[in-house]
Amino acid sequence: MELDQLTECYKAMADKTRLNILALLRHEELCVCELVEILKMTQPSISQHLRKLKQAKLVKERRNSQWIFYSIDGEIYPFIKANLDALPDMSEKIEQLKQSGGKVCC
Amino acid sequence: MELDQLTECYKAMADKTRLNILALLRHEELCVCELVEILKMTQPSISQHLRKLKQAKLVKERRNSQWIFYSIDGEIYPFIKANLDALPDMSEKIEQLKQSGGKVCC
DNA sequence: TTAGTATATAACCATATGTTTATATAAAAT
DNA sequence: ATTTTATATAAACATATGGTTATATACTAA
Numbered sequence: 001m002e003l004d005q006l007t008e009c010y011k012a013m014a015d016k017t018r019l020n021i022l023a024l025l026r027h028e029e030l031c032v033c034e035l036v037e038i039l040k041m042t043q044p045s046i047s048q049h050l051r052k053l054k055q056a057k058l059v060k061e062r063r064n065s066q067w068i069f070y071s072i073d074g075e076i077y078p079f080i081k082a083n084l085d086a087l088p089d090m091s092e093k094i095e096q097l098k099q100s101g102g103k104v105c106c
Numbered sequence: 107m108e109l110d111q112l113t114e115c116y117k118a119m120a121d122k123t124r125l126n127i128l129a130l131l132r133h134e135e136l137c138v139c140e141l142v143e144i145l146k147m148t149q150p151s152i153s154q155h156l157r158k159l160k161q162a163k164l165v166k167e168r169r170n171s172q173w174i175f176y177s178i179d180g181e182i183y184p185f186i187k188a189n190l191d192a193l194p195d196m197s198e199k200i201e202q203l204k205q206s207g208g209k210v211c212c
Numbered sequence: 213t214t215a216g217t218a219t220a221t222a223a224c225c226a227t228a229t230g231t232t233t234a235t236a237t238a239a240a241a242t
Numbered sequence: 243a244t245t246t247t248a249t250a251t252a253a254a255c256a257t258a259t260g261g262t263t264a265t266a267t268a269c270t271a272a
């Protein structure tokens with residue numbers, strides 16, 4: 001692949017918050033406010049991280065009325081599956097979100 | 107894997123020069139002065155990039171008298187092979203180095 | 213020991229990055 | 243239409259990063 005594209009990919013992954021987001025989206029698509037709640041970060045901060053991931057084509061978005069749901073993309077990277085598989089399991093966080101009533105939606 | 111370890115890995119890969127170094131080392135181990143010549147960058151700059159790669163355990167070093175040869179490591183990362191395979195082929199650069207008489211060594 | 217070569221480290225500086233606060237946009241509900 | 247909710251963008255600031263120049267270290271050769 002092109003080095004520039006690869007650099008953009010790894011830059012997008014070179015941040016703990018963004019790896020957390022990818023790890024969460026591996027389980028299921030989530031909207032911004034859900035990520036805000038799980039990660040305990042401000043909404044603008046999460047939005048900017050999502051923008052970077054989207055620009056690197058690691059996630060894609062889908063609008064559903066007020067909400068924008070983000071999900072894993074990365075199909076342009078032949079290695080993406082191997083990298084996602086190395087991310088820690090976040091099912092507990094997703095569980096907590098559902099139990100705290102927050103799921104679908106905010 | 108641990109998110110902190112993964113973050114360090116992707117930070118180390120999030121730079122075009124360092125991806126170039128990895129792409130070159132995929133072909134064969136190289137010493138600092140060879141990388142300097144191929145990449146047309148200053149020696150301190152290359153050394154600092156190598157340090158980052160080494161700290162992330164993506165490369166290892168082997169001393170041979172005055173020279174320190176760097177080579178690919180990355181064995182702690184289950185996805186490393188897939189990622190290295192996506193790097194562009196650099197055999198032409200290696201060829202040029204050998205023809206310019208520079209190989210083994212400096 | 214001294215001089216030379218290969219590499220590492222430190223100090224400095226310019227640019228990039230991530231966070232926060234404030235504001236804008238877009239859709240929904242009233 | 244106006245208000246509310248969800249998300250995006252902008253401005254400002256502190257910290258991180260990468261490059262350069264200068265210097266230190268490690269090994270070799272004489």
